[in-house]
Amino acid sequence: MLEKVLLSTDVALVCVQHALSTEKEEIMGLLIGEVHNNGALVSIVSSVILRRLDKKPDRVEISEEQLVQATLRAEELAAEVDRPLRVVGWYHSHPHITVWPSHVDLATQSMYQRMDSSFVGIIFAVFLTEQSTKAPSVQITCFQSINGSNQTRREIDMEIRNSSNALLSNNFQILTQLPAILKEEEDEAYSNEVGQNYLEEDIINKQHNAAVRTIAIGHIVEKMSRPMLEGLVARNAVNNVRLKALKKHHQDLMSRLENCM
Structure with a gap:
């Protein structure tokens, strides 16, 4: 069972910049990394920015073709650095709303987990205002979906680390x-x-x-x-x-x- 995610600082920067690109619709991308300790640890070292198929304020979609392209890119990177890289997760934004995943997000995450139990989702909530200081803030959560009669989230411990040279x-x-x-x-x-x-x-x-x-x-x-x-x-x-x-x-x-x- 997945217990922890290590996120590269450069990947975090790309994701935040992507999330801040629009405050009217959600954005989405895929995450590339490695799985360690029999699925207990995932390290994310790169990302793939996806073009939106449809601009909606409350959801994003990905085509099978984009997923295949991201898989091929992961294979190219794996060959370049001689590491077993693969697509290990996805990220998307929540502009002006809470960082917690919606029922649509949980359903999407559940679908990915059926293909890979270590697959993880990361949400970047942007264009928020800190109530105490009135300063802009960005919130991040890392999660998986728990299947059942009512799908719920399971928060995953995430640590942002310096990028690999x-x-x-x-x-x-x-x-x-x-x-x-x-x-x-x-x-x-x-x-x-x-x-x-x-x-x-x-x-x-x-x-x-x-x-x-x-x-x-x-x-x-x-x-x-x-x-x-x-x-x-x-x-x-x-x-x-x-x-x-x-x-x-x-x-x-x-x-x-x-x-x-």
Whole structure:
């Protein structure tokens, strides 16, 4: 029985950024990792961001094709790092509502668990306000479903740990793919609207749809791409400071070693 989940810091960052991309509909993705101790421990080291099939405020769906693609990606990563990686879970967001899974979430989780008893679900509740401080907050829960006449949740202990260096580049690429995936969703929504055989003289509808698409893409740039770039620049600056300190420490150690010889 699954007892604990270890979540990579970079994967947590990707999931939170994805969850904060929209406060009107839920988002969803799959989690890649390893199963240890006969299913008692799951370590999550990467993720797959999914394009939404349907934008709904209270649920998300995944196609079988997306699940197959995620499985293939897990196999590719496993070959790259020589580790037995596979799809071990899924995540989705709860914008403006409680972090606890709904009956739909529990049913979805139960379906996955029938295929893999170690499969886990993680929910990121975003756009919440801390009552005491009135500050924005993000809540996270990790759960499985308990089958029975009335499905209930079983909370799983989760710990966020530093990322593996072997997958650092992969997780960085996933993070930077997020704005492009969101743009693809908007392009698809726009194409579906204009593809409904509007008449030549239906200029108002055409202009309205084009304006909605432009606003949506502007939102992606303003709320996702720019803050992400600023965050990555700041992270790079911190890493450079750490690198400089490590080099100085290395020089000091080498000097001490030479003096001892």
